[in-house]
Structure formats: structure tokens, C-alpha cells
Amino acid sequence: MTESVGVRRAQAQRxxxxxxxxxxxxxxxxxxxxxxxxxxxxxxxGVGTIYRNFPTRAELVTAVYRHQIDACAALAPRLLAESDSPFTALGRWLDAFVDFLVTKHGLGAALGSGDPGLENLHALMLDTLLPACESLLDACADAGELRPGVTAYPLLRAVGNLCITGPDYDRAVARRMVELLLAGCRAER
Amino acid sequence: MTESVGVRRAQAQRxxxxxxxxxxxxxxxxxxxxxxxxxxxxxxxGVGTIYRNFPTRAELVTAVYRHQIDACAALAPRLLAESDSPFTALGRWLDAFVDFLVTKHGLGAALGSGDPGLENLHALMLDTLLPACESLLDACADAGELRPGVTAYPLLRAVGNLCITGPDYDRAVARRMVELLLAGCRAER
Amino acid sequence: MTESVGVRRAQAQRxxxxxxxxxxxxxxxxxxxxxxxxxxxxxxxGVGTIYRNFPTRAELVTAVYRHQIDACAALAPRLLAESDSPFTALGRWLDAFVDFLVTKHGLGAALGSGDPGLENLHALMLDTLLPACESLLDACADAGELRPGVTAYPLLRAVGNLCITGPDYDRAVARRMVELLLAGCRAER
Amino acid sequence: MTESVGVRRAQAQRxxxxxxxxxxxxxxxxxxxxxxxxxxxxxxxGVGTIYRNFPTRAELVTAVYRHQIDACAALAPRLLAESDSPFTALGRWLDAFVDFLVTKHGLGAALGSGDPGLENLHALMLDTLLPACESLLDACADAGELRPGVTAYPLLRAVGNLCITGPDYDRAVARRMVELLLAGCRAER
DNA sequence: AATGAATGAGGCTTCATTCAT
DNA sequence: CATGAATGAAGCCTCATTCAT
Incomplete structure (x- = not known):
């Protein structure tokens, strides 16, 4: 009996x-x-199953991206440890973020859309990616590599927007634009 | 007779x-x-009136933004003449572009949407803004102020994307991000 | 003054x-x-002009075909006089009718549609073509060439229906089918 | 579980x-x-239910008439076996066809409309009724009862057209007209 | 008398969402 | 829990018809 409950739960999870x-x-x-x-x-x-598990679209979207978002956030300390300079680490981390956003196209647009039902996702990203990004920015600032006034939230939003791709504006272009933005964030020597 | 037709036409125009x-x-x-x-x-x-004047949504969108696009394009040579350096002119021109995009927010999203049928608008912007931007970039390049490899089309798309605003990411933030992007486009000394 | 009225009338007529x-x-x-x-x-x-002259679609349709209907009706006595036998005349007359119907495709369908607003046209055809057809049938009957019980109205309707053409069922096929129907109307020897 | 699915399916079928x-x-x-x-x-x-079951109007129309079309086609060999002569069988079969068409009046018009999208129905009729009719015509031809050059497709179209009824042109008249057409198809002796 | 801009009813189709089984 | 049939609101677009000029 207890066992069959476990089986059912496992099935539901699958x-x-x-x-x-x-x-x-x-x-x-x-x-x-x-x-x-x-x-x-x-x-x-059946569609009913979707609605049972994810009553709103936002919950579904959020759940879909949660794992990847977590993985991306977890990347930050690792890159910081591996890289020569904090700024290099920041660049690599943003590359990973771009890859994530561009691969899941529509996500960037979703984030930028201001759709009130997508605030969960927004919150999720803030909760996990913002600290990750901040840790990198802090390290850069400590190393004197960061232009003053550059903060995590607008930067992430900007990168998110830059990753809204389309014909004639693909992943490579998006990467390039993020690179330029990042270059603009580097402290002038 | 001719007069009354004129009156009607004027009314239609209104x-x-x-x-x-x-x-x-x-x-x-x-x-x-x-x-x-x-x-x-x-x-x-009535809805019929919309369809009479603009048979497709793209035509309506295009018409809505045409004037402002033209005005923005016309600004380029003026700023180039007025400004100390081409790069300053480029910065001012992009400010104007940002103002345009942010005020009409939805345009940025429209451009980024890749929606076929909005290609008219896309074409319109290419036809008018691309040359304007290119003239500024060329001047910057001639003055040695531009990082090599920066071209007009991706830059405009990127700025367009950066201007997709929302709560916590308003016009001022967008301007700041465009500034950073632009800083990244400046030739390193 | 009187003249200008005449001029206006002539213009309206045109x-x-x-x-x-x-x-x-x-x-x-x-x-x-x-x-x-x-x-x-x-x-x-302008569309207003159409509505002024022909307040209903049926009136327009009727007016469009009135001339040709009259001409077709007028053909009957002529063919009767020219032809060897009344039955031959009937055949020729139906050929002309088929030509009329098939050329104005949509008319056959219109006649068969039972559209109440097209009763004018229906009445018009009855008033003019029915007598014409009857005169031919009467002549055939007098000559003993007609199968008993064949009357004008159903015959005209049937021919009208047979002339509803489409892909794979064109004018030539319609003519052939009318021929067969007519053959079925000939008195057996 | 399986049972309740069956119940639901049965309900859907109803x-x-x-x-x-x-x-x-x-x-x-x-x-x-x-x-x-x-x-x-x-x-x-609700309208949605219609679209769920029949995504296009053509599919709906086709489904509506499929059973009767099949039944009509199946009648041909039976009549051929029962009747004195093939031509008699053909006559009876066309009577059945007329009954079918006249009862569902709108079908004749549909067939004659040339409306693309109704080609499914057209195809369905060709696939099922054409062979049935051809078998009858072949038998008639073998018996020397058929006027040369009479083929199934135009004949079916013609009969379909003749069955577009209306006020003053009802089922009885349509039958009579088909009879006359058929008489015209009989080989002359 | 002619015009044609404006209207809005009416038909089509899609899809988010509910709920009985 | 899962299912998927059913619903109907919401958008789209067309065109017959009116009416001020």
C-alpha cells in the first residue's frame, strides 16, 4: 500500500x-x-495533465528553465576560480548565459515582454542569476576592472534583450554584441 | 463639386x-x-475603416512609424556637422534613436519578433536608418574612433533590443546600456 | 433648361x-x-451609383441579362421558319440557350439556387423564354416529333441546370448532355 | 480505466x-x-466541436454524404443482377441516385459549384460512384443498348445538375428529366 | 445624380481552459 | 491522477449598405 503510493508518485514524477x-x-x-x-x-x-501540473503557463515556463538557470548560476564560482582575471570569468559566464538564452529562443523575448504572468520566471532568474552575476561583478570591481556604476540587474536584462535573435541577427551576432557591451563595462585604463 | 470631393478627401485624411x-x-x-x-x-x-486604409497590419505599423523614422534618419548629417567628433555625433544619434524606440515601446519588440509581414517595417528601417547609421560609422572609422568590425545593421538591431523596456528596466536604464555598448564600440587607444 | 435635363438624363443612361x-x-x-x-x-x-440604379442585386442581375434573354426569345420564330423540321429548330434554339447560359456562368447556378431575391430574373425568363420555347414545342408536337408530356418549363429548367459548368464539365460537355436530353424528348418512331 | 475511455469515445462518437x-x-x-x-x-x-471533428468544411460535407454514397454505389451490382436488361438496371440505379441527390439538395449544387476545397467530396464520388456507374454503362454497351460515346463522368455530373431542385422543379420533375436524358442515352434501334 | 468613406454585422478559425469519466 | 472532448471568447477579415458632401 505504501509502496503503491510510492509507485504512483514516481509515475507522476516521470x-x-x-x-x-x-x-x-x-x-x-x-x-x-x-x-x-x-x-x-x-x-x-492530455492537455489536462499539463494544467494539473502547471496551472499557469508561467509556472510551466519557469519549471522548464529552472534547471538550466541553476546550472548557469552554479557556473559563476567555478569560472571565477579557473580564470586569470575576474573580468575574464565574467566574459565566460556571460557567454554561457547567451548560449542558454539563444538556444531557448523566445525566452529572451518572454523576459523582455513585461508579461505579468511571467514574473515567476523573472523572480527565479533574479533569485539565482542575480547573485551569481553580482559575485562576478564584485570580484571585477575589487580587481579594479569594472567601470563604476555597472550593476547586475540591468546588465542581465540588457544581455537578455541582446539575445532576442531572428533572421540576420543570429547567435553569433548576439555574442558579438554582448562582447561589445562587456567591453564597454571594462574600466578604462 | 470638385470642392466637395476635396472636402471629403480632407476628411478621409483626418x-x-x-x-x-x-x-x-x-x-x-x-x-x-x-x-x-x-x-x-x-x-x-469602425474596423472596416482601419482595413480600408491599411489592408494589412504591417502597413499600419509601418505608417505609424514612418514619420519618426524619417526624422531620425535626417538627424544624422546634422549631428555629424554639429558635433566635435564623429563618435560624439554617433552617440547623440543613438540617443535620439533610443528616445524614439523607447517612447514607442513595442516597436523594438516588433523588430525583434521576426514576424513575417512586418518585413515592410524592417525594410523601411533598413532603407532609411541603415544608411544614416552607416554614414556615422564611416565617419567614425575615418577618424580612427571605431573598433574594427562594428557595422550598422547588427548595431541597430542590438540597440533596438536594448530598448525593449519594462518595469525595472526603463528608458534611463536602456540609455545607459546603449552607452555601455557604444563605449565598447570605441576604438581602444 | 429642358435641354440640360435631357443632357443629364442621357448621362445617367450612359x-x-x-x-x-x-x-x-x-x-x-x-x-x-x-x-x-x-x-x-x-x-x-462609386458603389453608391450601383445602389442608386439597382437597389437590389436581383434587379442588377435581371437588367444585365434582359437584353440577351430578349434576343434569345426572338430567335425562336426565326429558327422555326429557317429549319427543315420543328425539332431541328428546337435543337438549334436550345444550342443558343446553352451558349447564353454557359457564357454567363453563374447564371445557371443562380437560377437553380432558389434564391428568393432572384425571382425577378426567374419571372423575366418565364415571361420571355417560356413562350418562345412553347411555340417550338407546340410546332414539334404538331409535327408528331415530340414525345408526349414534354413541356417547356421543366425543359428550360433542366437545360439551365445542365449548363452549370465547372472543371471537367465544360461547355462542350454541357452541349452534349443537352443533346442527349433532347434526343430523349423526340417521339419514338 | 480502459472502460471509462471507451465510454468517453462512445460519447464522442455520438x-x-x-x-x-x-x-x-x-x-x-x-x-x-x-x-x-x-x-x-x-x-x-460549440463551434469548436465542429472544428475538432471536421477541420475543414470539405471534410464535414464529405462525411455527411459518405454513407449514402457508399450505399448507392453498392446498389449497382445488385440491380444489374436483378434486372431484365442492363439498361433497366441503369435506369433504376439512376433513380436511386436521384433520390439521394434530391433528398440532400445542396449536394447537387455543391458538386456543381466547382468550389475548391470540396474536391474531397468530388473525389469521393468519383472513387465510389464512378466505377459503379461505369460497370452499368459497360453492361449496357455490351448488350448493345447504349448510344456510343456516353460515359459515366459527364452523365453523373449531368444527373447531379438535373437534381438541383427548387419551387416548381421538384423531385418528380427531376426524375422525369433524368428519364428523358436516359432515353437519349439509349441506342437507337 | 454621383461619390466613396465609413460602418458594423457576420462568418471564419484558433486555442486556453474546464470537467465528466 | 490522467484524459481529451467540449466549450466559447476573442481575433481576423470581408463586404453589403448607408449617407454626408
Whole structure:
């Protein structure tokens, strides 16, 4: 009896993961505004299942990106330890962030859209990425490598915006633009 | 007879302008994907009138922004003549561009959306703003003030993206980020 | 003064004819349900002018075909006089009718549609073509060439229906089918 | 679990049938171009249900008539076996076809409309009725009862057209006209 | 009498969301 | 828990018709 409950829970967990995978894939293809039914189909479940697990679209979007966001945040201290200078670490970390954003296209637009239902995601990113970014910026500032007044939140938002790609403005271009922005953040010598 | 036709035409022209004003206002509130009916209501006309004057949404969007785009483009040579250095002129011109984009927020998102059908607008901006920006960049390059490899199109797209504002990321922040990007475009000494 | 009234009337008459010509042409291209605006454009007038002259679509349709209907009716006595036998005359007359119907495609469908607003046209055809057809049938009956029980009205309706053409069922096929129907109407020997 | 799914499917099937019945009824009243909403209302369902089951109007129309078309086609060999002569069988079969067409009046018009998108229906009729008719015609030809050059497709189209009924041109008249057409198809002795 | 701008009803279609099984 | 059929609001667009000039 207790066991069967465990089995059921495990099954539910697997369903949930399947939905997340499907949603991630569909978001790549169609953006975060993709029809719920498309996600359900890709996951091989009914739409009701999506709604049970993620009553709002924002919750789904948030859940989809939580893992990657966590991974990205966890990267910061590692890069800081590995790199020659804090500023180099910051550059590498932003590269990773760009990769994350550009791969999941539609996310950048979603973040920038000001959609009130996406505040969860926004909050999530703030909660995890902001501290990570701040730690890097602090290190840069301590090393005298950072132009004064550069703060984490606007920087992340700016990078997020720069990663809204399209035809003629692809990942490579986005990276280049982030590079330029970063160059502008370096303390003048 | 001829006169009354003229009167009618004038009235139609006024209607058309009313639609453009309404559309501009609604675009600010809701973005360029706002329902046609909302625009019609704000303009105090029927939806049919919108469709009569602007058969496709792209034509409406384009018309809404055409004047301001033209004005912005015309600013480039003037600033170039007035300013101490080409790079200063570029900075001022981008400020004007930012003002334009931020005021009409939704335009940035529209440009970044990759929505086919908005290619008219895209083309319009390329046709008018790209040459303006290029003239400034060329002048900067001639003066040795520009980091090699910075070109007009990605720069405009990037600035457009940086101007997608929201709560906690307003016009002032956007300006600041564009400033940093621009700083990154300056040739290192 | 009286003259200028005459001039105005003549002008109005010309306008009316222009509309009729345009409508006829548009009906050939798009059928009798073509948008009023298309007709107005083709005629080079405003839609208001159409409505002034032909308050209902049925009146316009009727007017468009009146001349040709009259001509077709007038053909009957001529063919009867020219032909070897009344049945031959009937065949030729139906050929002319088929040509009329098929050329103005959409008319057949219109007649068969049972559209209550097209009863004028229906009445017109009855008033003019029915007597013509009856005269031919009577002559055939007198000559003993007609299967008993064949009457004008159903025959005209049937021919009208047979002339609803489409891809893979064109004028030539329609003619052939009318021929077969006619063959079925000939008295058995 | 499996059972409840079965119940749901059965319910869905009943809904589907209800839609088909409603559509058939509405088509009789208003023709196959009737507004989707009218069909939905008559069926007591939402418009979405119509679109779920029949994404295009053509699919709906096709489904509505499929059963009867199949039944009609299946009649051909039976009549051929039962009847004295192939030509008699052909006559009886066309009678059945006429009954089918006249009862669902709107079908004839649909077939004759040339509306693209209704090609499914067209194809369906070709696929099922054409071979049936051809088998009868072949038998007639073998028996020397058929006028040379009479083929199935135009004949079916012609009969379809003859069955576009209206006031003063009802089922009985349509039958009579088809009889005459058929008489014209009989080989002359 | 002619014009054509404006209107808005009406039809189409999509999809987020609910709920009975 | 999962399902997916059903719903209907919401957008889109077309065009018949009116009416001020």
C-alpha cells in the first residue's frame, strides 16, 4: 500500500518530467507562447495533465528553465576560480548565459515582454542569476576592472534583450554584441 | 463639386491620421499585435475603416512609424556637422534613436519578433536608418574612433533590443546600456 | 433648361449602361455573387451609383441579362421558319440557350439556387423564354416529333441546370448532355 | 480505466454523429455553405466541436454524404443482377441516385459549384460512384443498348445538375428529366 | 445624380481552459 | 491522477449598405 503510493508518485514524477522535456523542445521551435496542445502532443499526454501540473503557463515556463538557470548560476564560482582575471570569468559566464538564452529562443523575448504572468520566471532568474552575476561583478570591481556604476540587474536584462535573435541577427551576432557591451563595462585604463 | 470631393478627401485624411494616432497609442499600451478592434475603438471608427486604409497590419505599423523614422534618419548629417567628433555625433544619434524606440515601446519588440509581414517595417528601417547609421560609422572609422568590425545593421538591431523596456528596466536604464555598448564600440587607444 | 435635363438624363443612361456592361463582365469572371465593389470598380463608378440604379442585386442581375434573354426569345420564330423540321429548330434554339447560359456562368447556378431575391430574373425568363420555347414545342408536337408530356418549363429548367459548368464539365460537355436530353424528348418512331 | 475511455469515445462518437445529422439537416435547408455556427447550434454543440471533428468544411460535407454514397454505389451490382436488361438496371440505379441527390439538395449544387476545397467530396464520388456507374454503362454497351460515346463522368455530373431542385422543379420533375436524358442515352434501334 | 468613406454585422478559425469519466 | 472532448471568447477579415458632401 505504501509502496503503491510510492509507485504512483514516481509515475507522476516521470509524467511531469516528460512534460518539461516536451515543453522545452516546443519552446525552442515555437517560442514560449506555443499552444498548450502542441506541448501535450509532444509529451504524449492530455492537455489536462499539463494544467494539473502547471496551472499557469508561467509556472510551466519557469519549471522548464529552472534547471538550466541553476546550472548557469552554479557556473559563476567555478569560472571565477579557473580564470586569470575576474573580468575574464565574467566574459565566460556571460557567454554561457547567451548560449542558454539563444538556444531557448523566445525566452529572451518572454523576459523582455513585461508579461505579468511571467514574473515567476523573472523572480527565479533574479533569485539565482542575480547573485551569481553580482559575485562576478564584485570580484571585477575589487580587481579594479569594472567601470563604476555597472550593476547586475540591468546588465542581465540588457544581455537578455541582446539575445532576442531572428533572421540576420543570429547567435553569433548576439555574442558579438554582448562582447561589445562587456567591453564597454571594462574600466578604462 | 470638385470642392466637395476635396472636402471629403480632407476628411478621409483626418480619419487616416486619427487611426495612426490611435494605433500609435495602442501600440504603446499593448504592443503592435494589439487587436484591430481596440485601435478602431480608440480612433472612434469602425474596423472596416482601419482595413480600408491599411489592408494589412504591417502597413499600419509601418505608417505609424514612418514619420519618426524619417526624422531620425535626417538627424544624422546634422549631428555629424554639429558635433566635435564623429563618435560624439554617433552617440547623440543613438540617443535620439533610443528616445524614439523607447517612447514607442513595442516597436523594438516588433523588430525583434521576426514576424513575417512586418518585413515592410524592417525594410523601411533598413532603407532609411541603415544608411544614416552607416554614414556615422564611416565617419567614425575615418577618424580612427571605431573598433574594427562594428557595422550598422547588427548595431541597430542590438540597440533596438536594448530598448525593449519594462518595469525595472526603463528608458534611463536602456540609455545607459546603449552607452555601455557604444563605449565598447570605441576604438581602444 | 429642358435641354440640360435631357443632357443629364442621357448621362445617367450612359452611367447605367456602363454599370450593366461592367456587371456582365464581372459576372462572367466571378459569378453573380461578385462583390458590388468589384462591379463598381470595373464600371469606374462609386458603389453608391450601383445602389442608386439597382437597389437590389436581383434587379442588377435581371437588367444585365434582359437584353440577351430578349434576343434569345426572338430567335425562336426565326429558327422555326429557317429549319427543315420543328425539332431541328428546337435543337438549334436550345444550342443558343446553352451558349447564353454557359457564357454567363453563374447564371445557371443562380437560377437553380432558389434564391428568393432572384425571382425577378426567374419571372423575366418565364415571361420571355417560356413562350418562345412553347411555340417550338407546340410546332414539334404538331409535327408528331415530340414525345408526349414534354413541356417547356421543366425543359428550360433542366437545360439551365445542365449548363452549370465547372472543371471537367465544360461547355462542350454541357452541349452534349443537352443533346442527349433532347434526343430523349423526340417521339419514338 | 480502459472502460471509462471507451465510454468517453462512445460519447464522442455520438457527438460526431449528432454533428453529422445536424449538418445534413442544415445543408438541406441552407446548402453546404451554411454558417458553421448554424450547424453547431442545431447540433447543440460549440463551434469548436465542429472544428475538432471536421477541420475543414470539405471534410464535414464529405462525411455527411459518405454513407449514402457508399450505399448507392453498392446498389449497382445488385440491380444489374436483378434486372431484365442492363439498361433497366441503369435506369433504376439512376433513380436511386436521384433520390439521394434530391433528398440532400445542396449536394447537387455543391458538386456543381466547382468550389475548391470540396474536391474531397468530388473525389469521393468519383472513387465510389464512378466505377459503379461505369460497370452499368459497360453492361449496357455490351448488350448493345447504349448510344456510343456516353460515359459515366459527364452523365453523373449531368444527373447531379438535373437534381438541383427548387419551387416548381421538384423531385418528380427531376426524375422525369433524368428519364428523358436516359432515353437519349439509349441506342437507337 | 454621383461619390466613396465609413460602418458594423457576420462568418471564419484558433486555442486556453474546464470537467465528466 | 490522467484524459481529451467540449466549450466559447476573442481575433481576423470581408463586404453589403448607408449617407454626408
Amino acid at each position: 509524467t511531469r518530467c516528460g512534460v518539461l522535456d516536451a515543453a522545452a523542445a516546443v519552446f525552442v521551435d515555437q517560442g514560449v507562447q506555443a499552444p498548450v496542445r502542441d506541448i501535450a502532443e509532444r509529451a504524449g499526454v | 480619419t487616416r491620421c486619427g487611426v495612426l494616432d490611435a494605433a500609435a497609442a495602442v501600440f504603446v499600451d499593448q504592443g503592435v499585435q494589439a487587436p484591430v478592434r481596440d485601435i478602431a475603438e480608440r480612433a472612434g471608427v | 452611367t447605367r449602361c456602363g454599370v450593366l456592361d461592367a456587371a456582365a463582365a464581372v459576372f462572367v469572371d466571378q459569378g453573380v455573387q461578385a462583390p458590388v465593389r468589384d462591379i463598381a470598380e470595373r464600371a469606374g463608378v | 457527438t460526431r454523429c449528432g454533428v453529422l445529422d445536424a449538418a445534413a439537416a442544415v445543408f438541406v435547408d441552407q446548402g453546404v455553405q451554411a454558417p458553421v455556427r448554424d450547424i453547431a447550434e442545431r447540433a447543440g454543440v
